[in-house]
Amino acid sequence: MKAKVLLSLVLLCGSLAAPAARAGDAAPAAAPAAPPACELPAYLLSSESQLPKVAEAIKSGKPLEILVVGSRSTTIPSSEDASYPARMQAILKDKLPPSEAVHVSVEIQSKKTAEEAAATFVKLMEAKRPTLVIWQTGTVDAIRAIDPDDFRGAVTEGVAALQNAGADVVLMNLQYSPRTETMISVPPYLDNMRVVAQEHDVPLFDRFAIMRQWNDQGQFDLFSPSRGPELAKQVHDCLGRALAQFVIDAAHVGPAQQQN
Amino acid sequence: MTIADQVTGTPIAGTAGAKPAEARPLEAKPRAAAPAISLPAIGERELRLDLFRGLALWLIFIDHLPPSLLTWFTIRNYGFSDATEIFIFISGYTAAFVYGRAMLESGVVIATARIMRRVWQIYVAHVFLFTIFLAEISYVATSFENPLYTEEMGIMDFLKQPDVTIVQALLLRFRPVNMDVLPLYIVLMLALPLILWSMKWKPDLTLALSAVLYAVTWEYDLYFSAYPNGFWAFNPLAWQLLFVFGAWCALGGARRMSRILASPVTMWISIAYIGAAFYVTLTWYVPQLSHLMPKRLEQWMYPIDKTDLDVLRFTHFLALAALTVRFLPRDWPGLKSPWLRPLILCGSHSLEIFCLGVFLAFAGHFILAEVSGGAVMHAVISLSGILIMWGVAWVISWYKRVADKSGAKIKNAVGNADLAGGG
Numbered sequence: 001m002k003a004k005v006l007l008s009l010v011l012l013c014g015s016l017a018a019p020a021a022r023a024g025d026a027a028p029a030a031a032p033a034a035p036p037a038c039e040l041p042a043y044l045l046s047s048e049s050q051l052p053k054v055a056e057a058i059k060s061g062k063p064l065e066i067l068v069v070g071s072r073s074t075t076i077p078s079s080e081d082a083s084y085p086a087r088m089q090a091i092l093k094d095k096l097p098p099s100e101a102v103h104v105s106v107e108i109q110s111k112k113t114a115e116e117a118a119a120t121f122v123k124l125m126e127a128k129r130p131t132l133v134i135w136q137t138g139t140v141d142a143i144r145a146i147d148p149d150d151f152r153g154a155v156t157e158g159v160a161a162l163q164n165a166g167a168d169v170v171l172m173n174l175q176y177s178p179r180t181e182t183m184i185s186v187p188p189y190l191d192n193m194r195v196v197a198q199e200h201d202v203p204l205f206d207r208f209a210i211m212r213q214w215n216d217q218g219q220f221d222l223f224s225p226s227r228g229p230e231l232a233k234q235v236h237d238c239l240g241r242a243l244a245q246f247v248i249d250a251a252h253v254g255p256a257q258q259q260n
Numbered sequence: 261m262t263i264a265d266q267v268t269g270t271p272i273a274g275t276a277g278a279k280p281a282e283a284r285p286l287e288a289k290p291r292a293a294a295p296a297i298s299l300p301a302i303g304e305r306e307l308r309l310d311l312f313r314g315l316a317l318w319l320i321f322i323d324h325l326p327p328s329l330l331t332w333f334t335i336r337n338y339g340f341s342d343a344t345e346i347f348i349f350i351s352g353y354t355a356a357f358v359y360g361r362a363m364l365e366s367g368v369v370i371a372t373a374r375i376m377r378r379v380w381q382i383y384v385a386h387v388f389l390f391t392i393f394l395a396e397i398s399y400v401a402t403s404f405e406n407p408l409y410t411e412e413m414g415i416m417d418f419l420k421q422p423d424v425t426i427v428q429a430l431l432l433r434f435r436p437v438n439m440d441v442l443p444l445y446i447v448l449m450l451a452l453p454l455i456l457w458s459m460k461w462k463p464d465l466t467l468a469l470s471a472v473l474y475a476v477t478w479e480y481d482l483y484f485s486a487y488p489n490g491f492w493a494f495n496p497l498a499w500q501l502l503f504v505f506g507a508w509c510a511l512g513g514a515r516r517m518s519r520i521l522a523s524p525v526t527m528w529i530s531i532a533y534i535g536a537a538f539y540v541t542l543t544w545y546v547p548q549l550s551h552l553m554p555k556r557l558e559q560w561m562y563p564i565d566k567t568d569l570d571v572l573r574f575t576h577f578l579a580l581a582a583l584t585v586r587f588l589p590r591d592w593p594g595l596k597s598p599w600l601r602p603l604i605l606c607g608s609h610s611l612e613i614f615c616l617g618v619f620l621a622f623a624g625h626f627i628l629a630e631v632s633g634g635a636v637m638h639a640v641i642s643l644s645g646i647l648i649m650w651g652v653a654w655v656i657s658w659y660k661r662v663a664d665k666s667g668a669k670i671k672n673a674v675g676n677a678d679l680a681g682g683g
Contacts, residue, residue, distance in 0.1 A: 072411035111414070143415050145490045177412040179404055181326060182625045183397055184415050185437045223629050225404045232408040 038238030039219070044210050045242060047203035047250050051168040054251040057131045063101035064092070066247075067128050067167075069117065070136030072110045073175050080106075082233040085134075087240025088247075095248060105130075113141045114151055118158030125165035132247065133162045134205070136172040138189040148188035155196045163200070170247065171197050171204045176211035178223055203250045210242060211235070307595040307604055308588060313350045314607030317617055318646055319343035324438045324621035325645075326628065328638040337545070339537040340564055340576040344441065348499055349577065351445065351610070352506025355452055356459070360511050363456050372453040379449045385615045386442040390429050393436050396622055418488075428487040435486065438618060440493040447484075447496040448503045455504055459511055467513070470504035473497060478568060491567070498568040502577070514585075521585050530579035537576050602646075605653040612656055613649050620645040 057064050068074060068085040075083045089104035096102060107124060109117045114137045125133075135158060141151045155171070162169045173193045174186055190208055197204035214235070215222040224231055319334045320343045336342035355375075363371035401416040418425040418434075428434035432443040458466040476482065477498045483491040509517075520526055540561070543549045564570045594600060606613045624641040631637065 072414075073409075077407050077410055110411075139411050140414070143412070144488060145486070147490050175409070175412065177409050179400055179406075179409065179629055180412045180415055182393075182437055182622060183400075184412065222408070224406060227405045227407070229407050231406065235408055 037219075038214075038241050039217075040210060040213060040242060044206060044213065045246050045249060047246070049197070049201045049203040049250065051132060051170070051203065051247065051251040053166070053168040054132050054247065055253065058096065058100060058251065058253055061099060062131075063103065064096070064132070065128070065130045066092075066102070066104045066132045066134065067107060067124075067130035068104060068134045068136065069107045069109065069121075069124070070134075070172070071112065071117075071139050072108065073139055074106065074136050075108055076229055076232045076236060079229050079233060082229070082236055084236040084239040084243060087237050088244045089240075091241050091244035092247070095244060096253070111140055113144065113146055113154065114138065114158060115146075115154035118154050118161060121158055121161040122165070125162065125167065129165075130167050132168045132170065134170045134172055134243070135159070135162065136207075138174045138193055142174060142184050142186050142189045145185070148192050151189060152192040152196060155193060156200070159196060159200050159202055169200075169202045170250070171202055172243075173204065173206060173208050176208045176215060176222065178215065203246070205243060205246050207239065210239070214238065305608075306590070308584075308590065308592075309350050309354060310604040310607035311595065311600055312346055312584070312607065313354075313610050314603035314605065314613075316343040316346040316350070317606050317610065317613050317649065318603070320347065320441070320614070321617035321621055321645055321649065322642060324618065325624050325642060326638070328635065328642060330639065330642045337541060339534060339541060339580070340570070341573045341580065344494070344566075345502060345569075345573065345577040347441070347610075347614075348444070348448070348502045349506040349581070350607075352448070352503035353510040354506075355449065355503075356456060356507030356510040359452060360456050360459070360507070363460060368453070368457055371456065375449060375452050379446055382442055382446050382449065382611060385611060386432070386439070386446065387430065389439060389442070389615055389618050390436070392619055392622060393439065396626060397436075425487075431487075433485070433487040435493070438621060441614070442618075443492065444494040444496055444499055448500060451500065452507075455507055459507060463508055463511055463513065467504055467508045470501050474501040474569075483567075493567055495568050502569065502574065521582055526582055527586055530582045533575065533579045534583070537572075602650040602653075605657055606649050609653050609656045613653055616649055616652055617645070620648060 054064065056062075066085075066089075068088075074085065080086065083106075085104050085106045089102055092102045092104075093100075105128065107128075109120065112120075117135075117137060137155065137158075138151070141154075159169055159171070171193055173190055177184070186208070194204060196202070211220075211222065214220045219238075220231065220235055222235075319336075322330050323334055323336065323343065325331075331337070334343065355378075359371050359375050362374055397416060398419060401413065401419060404413070425434055432446065435443055455466060455470075458469070474497070477495065482497050483495050484497070485491055505513075514521075539549075540553070543553055561572065564572050566573065595604070624645060627641060628637065
C-alpha cells in the first residue's frame with residue numbers, strides 16, 4: 001500500500017517538476033522617470049471611519065505628527081528613504097497646504113507580535129505624542145501562528161491604548177505574499193483586524209487587498225524572486241501614495257485645504 | 261426531546277450541544293439491551309459512502325488551492341459545514357464497519373493490532389507529506405530573496421532549527437498549513453479500539469460519553485497544544501463526536517434511526533435548517549443582506565468555530581446527512597452510472613487519494629507561483645488535479661484487482677480496510 005502511494009506520487013512529481021523556472025524572472029522593467037501608476041478602485045481607499053484629530057490639526061494649522069508603528073515589512077532593508085512611510089510624508093507634504101508641517105516618524109518593532117508591540121504603546125505615546133498612529137501588524141503573529149483570539153485581544157488593547165493617549169489610529173494589515181501562501185495562514189489575522197477596526201471605528205488600510213489587486217492586474221509581479229530593491233521601492237512608493245490618499249480621505253480634508 | 265431537537269440542536273452552544281446525541285440513548289436503551297451491536301451483511305459495498313467520501317476529497321483539494329471560480333462549487337459556501345465533516349463522519353463509519361467486524365470475529369487484540377497497522381500507514385503518509393512540504397519551502401527559502409518580503413521569509417526560521425522542528429513534526433505538534441486533517445485522523449484512529457470495545461458493550465452509552473466529552477471540551481476549553489505555539493486546528497476532543505457518531509451509525513444506529521430519518525418532520529426541519537444556513541452564508545458574500553440579520557442572532561451565532569466543531573456545523577451536517585439518506589436510496593441506479601464512477605473510485609481509496617490531494621495542492625501552488633498565475637492556469641490546475649486523482653484511484657483499483665486475482669488462494673474473508681472504503 002505505502003509503496004503504491006509512493007510510486008504514484010514520485011511519478012507525479014516528475015511530471016509536475018518539468019516546467020522549469022518562471023519565464024520572465026527579471027523584475028518589472030525599472031522606469032525611473034515615470035513611476036508606475038498606482039491605480040486602485042475607490043473602495044480600497046475609502047473608509048467609513050474617520051480621523052477627527054487629523055482633520056482638526058489640518059484645519060487649525062497645527063503640525064501633523066504621524067507615527068508609523070510596524071514590523072519589518074514597514075521598511076526596505078538599506079533603503080529606508082524609499083519605504084512607504086517616507087513616501088507618504090512626501091506625498092502628504094505635496095497635497096496639503098505648504099503651511100502645514102507634516103512629520104512622519106517610524107518605530108520598527110521587528111519580530112514583535114501585536115501583544116508585544118501593544119505593551120510598548122504607553123511609553124511610546126508619552127515620548128512622541130503623535131496626532132495619528134498608523135499601526136501595521138499581524139505578520140509576526142501569522143508567522144508564529146498566534147491564537148487568533150489572543151491576537152484580536154492584543155490588537156483591541158493596542159488600539160485602545162493609542163486612542164486613550166489621544167491619537168487617531170489607522171490599522172494596516174499584512175502584505176499580500178503569494179510565495180508564502182502555502183506556509184503562512186493569513187485569513188484569520190485579516191478577519192480579526194477587520195473586526196477590531198469595525199468595533200473601534202478605526203479606519204483599516206487593507207494593504208493585503210491592495211497588493212493583491214496590483215498583482216492580479218499585472219501592475220506588479222509579486223512572485224518575482226528578484227534580489228534587487230527596485231520592485232520593493234516601486235511597491236512602497238505606491239503604498240505611500242495610497243496611504244496618503246487614504247488618510248486625507250478619512251480626515252475629510254476639504255478641497256480648500258488640499259493642494260492638488 | 262422531540263425529533264425536531266435532534267436535528268437542529270438546542271440553541272445554547274457548548275453544553276447543550278450534547279443534547280441531541282444524548283437524547284437518543286435514552287429512548288433507544290430498552291431495545292439496545294439484548295444485542296449490543298449488529299453489523300450489516302458483508303459483501304455488497306455501500307457505494308453512497310464511497311461517493312460522498314470521493315466528493316469530500318475533491319472538495320478538500322479545491323479548498324486547499326487558492327480561491328478561484330471552482331471554489332464556488334464547494335459546499336462550504338452554501339452552509340456551515342464543509343467537506344471535513346463528511347470525511348470524518350464517513351471515516352468513522354467505515355472504520356467501525358471494518359474493524360468492528362474484526363473485533364467480533366477475531367477478538368479485541370487482533371482488531372487492535374490491525375487498527376494500529378492502519379494508524380501506522382496514516383502516520384507514514386503524514387510524514388511523507390511533511391517531507392514534500394519541507395522540500396517545497398526549502399526551495400523557496402533558497403531561491404526567493406525579494407527584499408519586499410524579508411519579513412514573511414521569517415517563516416523559514418524553523419529551517420534553522422531542524423532538530424527541534426522535525427522532532428515536533430514527528431510528534432504531530434508542528435503542522436504546516438493544510439496538513440491538519442491527517443493528525444486528527446491519526447488520533448481518532450488511535451482511540452478506535454477503545455471506542456469499538458465500548459460500543460461492543462453498550463453502543464448508546466458510548467455515544468453519550470462521546471457527547472459528554474464534546475460538551476466538557478467546550479465547557480472547559482480543552483485542546484491539543486501545537487508547536488511553536490497555539491493549538492491543533494481541528495480539536496480531536498471535539499471532532500471525535502462526529503467520528504463516534506459515524507461508528508455508532510455503522511454498528512446498527514443508522515438502522516435504529518431509520519424511522520426518524522423517514523419521518524417528514526425530520527425532512528422539513530432539515531430543509532428549513534439548511535435553508536436558514538444558506539441564507540446566513542449568503543450574508544457573508546452579499547453584505548447588503550446583512551442588515552436583515554437580527555443583531556441578537558449574530559451575537560449568539562458568531563463565531564462559528566471550526567476548530568471545536570461548532571454545534572451549528574454539526575447539526576448542519578446532520579441535516580444534510582438526513583436529507584441525503586432520504587433522497588438517495590442505497591439501491592439508487594445512478595450509483596452504478598459511469599458518470600459517478602470517478603467519485604466512487606476516489607472515495608474507495610481515501611487515504612491514498614487524500615494524500616495525493618494534499619500533494620497536488622502543494623504542487624498547484626508551486627506551479628501557480630513558478631509558471632504563471634492566470635485564471636486559465638488556475639482552472640487547468642484544478643481540473644487536471646481532479647483527473648490525476650481519478651487516474652491514480654483507477655490504477656490502484658486495477659492493481660488491487662490483479663493482485664487479488666493472483667493471490668486468491670489466500671482468501672481473507674474478514675475483509676481488509678479498503679473493502680469497505682478504507683479505515
